[in-house]
C-alpha cells in the first residue's frame with residue numbers, strides 16, 4: 001500500500017508523478033484523455049522558463065509526455081469515476097478497476113462552464129470548448145464565444161488557415177492586452193461586441209447562431225465550428241459526498257492533495273501547476289519517510 005494515486009496527467013499530475021519517482025515512490029497515474037491536459041490548447045507559451053522564444057502548448061505538452069515516458073511512469077488511460085475514503089484507505093474507481101492507496105493527489109484541472117443552450121444532436125461534435133481537436137482545420141468559419149484570454153488565444157491558434165469571429169456579449173475585453181493586440185493585427189480575426197447568442201441551430205452542413213445585438217436587433221451568424229470560451233470550474237465531479245466533507249481534514253493529515261488548476265482559482269498557469277505538483281510529491285516523500293521510522 002505504498003503507492004500514491006495521481007488523478008490527471010496535465011502539467012500538475014505529470015510533475016507530481018515525475019517527482020514521486022525521484023523519491024522511489026510508484027505513482028499510479030490516471031488520465032481520461034491524452035497526456036498534457038489543457039496546455040495542449042495554448043497558442044504560444046511565453047512565460048514558462050526555458051523557452052526564450054516561447055513554445056506552442058502542444059509542443060510543450062509533448063515534451064512533458066516524453067519526460068514522463070523517460071521516467072518510466074505508466075499512464076492508466078481510464079477516467080476516474082469515483083474517489084472514496086474508507087477505513088483510512090482511498091478507493092479510486094474507474095470502469096475497470098478499483099485501486100487502494102493511502103494517499104491521493106488530485107490534479108484534474110478544470111471543466112468548461114456549462115451552457116444553457118440546447119444543441120441539436122448532429123452538430124454537437126462541432127460545438128467545442130477547446131481548440132486542440134481542430135488545430136489542423138483549414139478554410140473553416142469558426143465562431144468563438146467569450147472575451148477573455150482563452151477566447152483570444154484560441155482565435156490566434158485558428159486564424160492562420162481559417163476565418164475567426166469572436167463574439168463578445170459585452171463591450172471591451174478581459175484578456176491580456178498583448179493577446180488583443182495580436183488578434184487586432186490579423187485580418188482573419190474579427191470581433192463583434194454586444195452580441196448575445198440566443199439559439200444554436202443546424203443549418204444545412206453548418207451551424208446557425210441566432211443572436212441579439214445591442215439588446216434588440218437580431219443577427220444571424222453561420223459557422224462550421226463554435227467554440228465556447230466562457231470560463232471554467234474546478235473538475236471535482238468524482239468526489240463522493242463523504243470525501244467532500246472530509247477533504248479539509250485529509251489535506252491537513254497530508255493524505256489528500258490538490259495540485260494545479262483544480263485549486264488555483266484565477267491563477268491558472270502551467271508553471272504554478274508544475275510547482276504545486278513537485279511540492280506535493282516532496283511533502284508525500286517526507287511523510288512516508290517519517291511514517292517508516
Ligand SMILES: Cc1cc2nc3c(=O)[nH]c(=O)nc-3n(C[C@H](O)[C@H](O)[C@H](O)COP(=O)(O)OP(=O)(O)OC[C@H]3O[C@@H](n4cnc5c(N)ncnc54)[C@H](O)[C@@H]3O)c2cc1C
Pocket residue numbers: 007008009010011012013030031032033034035036037038039040041042043044045046047048078079080081107108109110149150153154235238259260261262268269270271273
Ligand atoms: C487557451 C489557453 C492558453 C493557455 N496559455 C498558457 C500560457 O501561455 N502559459 C501558461 O503557463 N499557461 C497557459 N494556459 C494554462 C495551462 O494550460 C494550465 O494552467 C495547465 O494546463 C494546468 O495544468 P493542470 O495539470 O493543473 O490541469 P489540466 O491541464 O487541466 O490537466 C488536468 C488533467 O486531468 C484529467 N482529468 C480530469 N478529470 C479526470 C478524471 N476523472 N479521470 C482521469 N483524468 C482526469 C484531464 O483530462 C486533464 O488531462 C493556457 C490555457 C488555455 C486554455
